[in-house]
Amino acid sequence: MTDIFPIYHIGLIQAWFAALLVYRKPNKGAADNLLIVWLFVIGFEMLYSLINAVYLKWLPDLIIIPFSYGPFLYFYTKLLISKKPTKLSNIHIHLSPLYLFLIISILWGSPIDINSINFYHKGSITWLALFNFTSFLVVMLYYWWISLKLISRHNHSLGDHFSYRSESIMLSWIKNSALWILTGFFASGITFLVFSTQNIFPFNPIELFHLGLLVFTFSISYYGIHQPVLYQYQKPQKLDVPSKENTLKSDKFGDMLYEFMVKNKPYLNNELTIQDLADQVGVTTQEISSYLNKDLGVNFFNYINAFRINEAKRRLVDPKYDNETLLGIAFDSGFNSKTSFNTLFKKETGMTPSEYKKAFRSSNKKST
Incomplete structure (x- = not known):
């Protein structure tokens, strides 16, 4: 477990330092402001995991905060490609899985020790962990998919607004970066299933997810800082009555x-x-x-x-x-x-x- 501590420290520092850099970025757009919040949340996730592993081991050992990453990915993409002001008033609806597992962890009361999970002998604890992993997979896949649809629709209209092609305007970096979260989760999910059948946990499978999250944080930090505002909002012209x-x-x-x-x-x-x-x-x-x-x-x-x-x-x-x-x-x-x-x-x-x-x-x- 001690080998994983540097990931939490590096991830915490990286996420919050990147949030500061984006905050100081000139000509920020609405997407940049959302990215600042997202990076702060990722840093908080790293801090929570570090505290849970070292100090307050009674905290719920469930995936909770990362349920917000899918909605963040979707709304960040949406704000980047929007040609008119976009409100985030309905973001709480998209955060309902996070609220659900937060309530579950509070009602559960006792922490879920990863070493107590056994696929064959431990009933409710194992099934709750499995439900948590599966739900997160479904949520991330869904938001990755709808974000891809937004980017695809955006790329089809690029010719109407830009005279060139680049990584920053095609947003392919978002698709690639989001894969890190999915890759980290798939690796940790497979590891969890293998370990739970044997009741042997040489390390917490969530650590693999945090490793993927660390790489993802580096990626969105670098590209997000260099990502320009794509569209400037213009009020649509009023159509005058045709005249000579x-x-x-x-x-x-x-x-x-x-x-x-x-x-x-x-x-x-x-x-x-x-x-x-x-x-x-x-x-x-x-x-x-x-x-x-x-x-x-x-x-x-x-x-x-x-x-x-x-x-x-x-x-x-x-x-x-x-x-x-x-x-x-x-x-x-x-x-x-x-x-x-x-x-x-x-x-x-x-x-x-x-x-x-x-x-x-x-x-x-x-x-x-």
Whole structure:
């Protein structure tokens, strides 16, 4: 048991220190504020487990506090991808499993000693522990699944808001990080079943869960601190009654936007968002999105990257850039990775950037 103490100490310090860093993070969003609370709760779980293992051994040896991790995961994801203010008024409904096992532990009265559990001989104690493990598994799987659905729906709409792809906007780190909780629980659950059939507990299976929780805390701390706010809330525009003046403005919008793109080249910013462009042009995101979707039939991602591809094509054939690498041309044209540059360029031209450059050079030699 003493070997597990460093996990509790490290987890406690890590969780609360990370909460402090997120608190001091500039431009915090609602998701960041929830993450601060989540990290504090994880630190409290580590402190509770440490006190229970060393000092107050009469405390309930049940999984209780971690029942909040599923709802935290769901609401944190929901706040990150929400395009309008989201209230957490119904979070208590999602915390009902935590309240249930808290009441059970209070009514049970005596602590549940892991060494007293035997699958064949100990009746109610073993079944309560098994019910506790199973309930936690079901809760975590459910919230992981609905969080995945939120992220999947978010990723399908990325092209309407972002001109690039990255780990922070696709939120794949949340899916991977949540796996640590599930992995830690599955390992501790299997260990619990094996040990309970033999009534031999060389260590508490919950320790495996805390090991996975420690890794998970490191993960969400690192990514959460670097996670930017994805959307800035804008009040929806009131729809005016159609008029001749509004129609003329709509007809000129595309020309105005195109001229701005050509003159100012905002697409060279490899992290350009539709909000950034709207702020620069002096219009709303709804106006840009409506024009691109209805008039051009493209999303923001395709519109911006078409300019980047044209910029890259110009640089690839210009002798002035002969000494620049393909990766350098990609970055200078507004792409944020070599992979996206090659993929989008080939999709547009049917050739890789190097093939395009060679084809242009060979055609020039033939013409001369």
